[in-house]
Amino acid sequence: MIFQDILFPYIKENVKEYLQTHWEEEECQQDVNLLRKQAEEDSHLDGAVPIPAASGNGADDLQRVIQAVVDNVCWQMSLDRKTTALKQLQGHMWRAAFKAGSMKAEFFEDVIPAVRKWREAGMKVYIYSSGSVEAQKLLFGHSTEGDIHELVDGHFDTKIGHKVESESYRKIASSIGCSTNNILFLTDVTREASAAEEADVHVAVVVRPGNAGLTDDEKTYFSLITSFSELYLPSST
Numbered sequence: 001m002i003f004q005d006i007l008f009p010y011i012k013e014n015v016k017e018y019l020q021t022h023w024e025e026e027e028c029q030q031d032v033n034l035l036r037k038q039a040e041e042d043s044h045l046d047g048a049v050p051i052p053a054a055s056g057n058g059a060d061d062l063q064r065v066i067q068a069v070v071d072n073v074c075w076q077m078s079l080d081r082k083t084t085a086l087k088q089l090q091g092h093m094w095r096a097a098f099k100a101g102s103m104k105a106e107f108f109e110d111v112i113p114a115v116r117k118w119r120e121a122g123m124k125v126y127i128y129s130s131g132s133v134e135a136q137k138l139l140f141g142h143s144t145e146g147d148i149h150e151l152v153d154g155h156f157d158t159k160i161g162h163k164v165e166s167e168s169y170r171k172i173a174s175s176i177g178c179s180t181n182n183i184l185f186l187t188d189v190t191r192e193a194s195a196a197e198e199a200d201v202h203v204a205v206v207v208r209p210g211n212a213g214l215t216d217d218e219k220t221y222f223s224l225i226t227s228f229s230e231l232y233l234p235s236s237t
Contacts (some may be wrong), residue, residue: 001195005210006105007135008077010097011090016070018093023066031092032069034085039072049075082158091134098142105139110210114228115151123233124153128172128185133157164191166198173199184233186225190218202230 022028036051043050049072054065076086097103115125127136133155141147154176161168174178180200187193188211193203205214205222214224225231 006103007090007094007131010103012074012077014093014097015089016066018096018124019066019069022096023062027092031085031089035069035072038076038085039085047075047233054101066132079187087132087135091132091138094138098138103142105143105144107145108227110227110229112148112151114231118233119151121233124176125146125151125155126172126176127152127154128156128160128168130144130158130163133159163187163189164195166195169199169201173201184231186228188212190214190222193222 004209019028019032032051036053039049042048049068051072052065055061059072073086073089076083094103094201116123127140129136131139134189136155136157137149140149140152156175158173160171160175169185170180171200173183181202184202184204185193185196186204186206187196188203188206188208193205196203203222204225205218206228207226214222
């Protein structure tokens with residue numbers, strides 16, 4: 001829930017200030033150009049927000065363009081879109097915030113001890129998230145527990161495929177050199193759980209405060225945990 005509860009709201013609350021502060025920087029201009037190109041591709045969609053090119057006619061024109069970028073970003077996020085243009089800007093904003101010390105990733109208290117125990121038992125731990133690999137690395141590098149990069153063996157995002165598509169899990173298994181039935185996937189989204197199961201991946205659905213509710217059938221069908229400490233995993237050594 002870190003992305004939903006902390007990272008994504010941060011973007012909406014700070015994107016205008018970020019653009020105003022970094023507008024003249026090459027990286028920011030690359031981000032804006034990519035968003036403008038995406039906006040042109042989205043022009044046929046209902047509610048799409050265009051991003052005009054700056055005409056150079058003073059501060060008022062600049063603020064008009066910046067506001068268009070803000071509106072476009074908020075529109076995309078309202079639809080839970082994962083476009084490369086949006087994710088690139090988000091990643092750069094999070095990087096600036098983490099490096100400035102204004103944000104730290106906070107994990108549920110059972111997570112870090114459990115992951116340490118799994119690794120001590122010889123198991124490998126990978127992250128698969130709809131958030132970009134860069135954003136994932138920022139989280140693990142700037143957590144309330146400090147830099148915990150060493151706890152993770154690798155990162156995957158939607159470049160390998162969407163989390164509701166079973167083929168994505170086969171690709172991950174192939175990438176890490178492991179058969180799918182030797183992988184346990186933890187998620188709070190049942191559509192992702194079903195996709196992983198279709199690929200012969202073992203699944204546990206994690207029930208946390210604030211997560212979407214489960215139907216009675218889902219509660220009966222899936223293995224449910226409320227804490228990582230509830231998992232018993234055999235040693236790989």
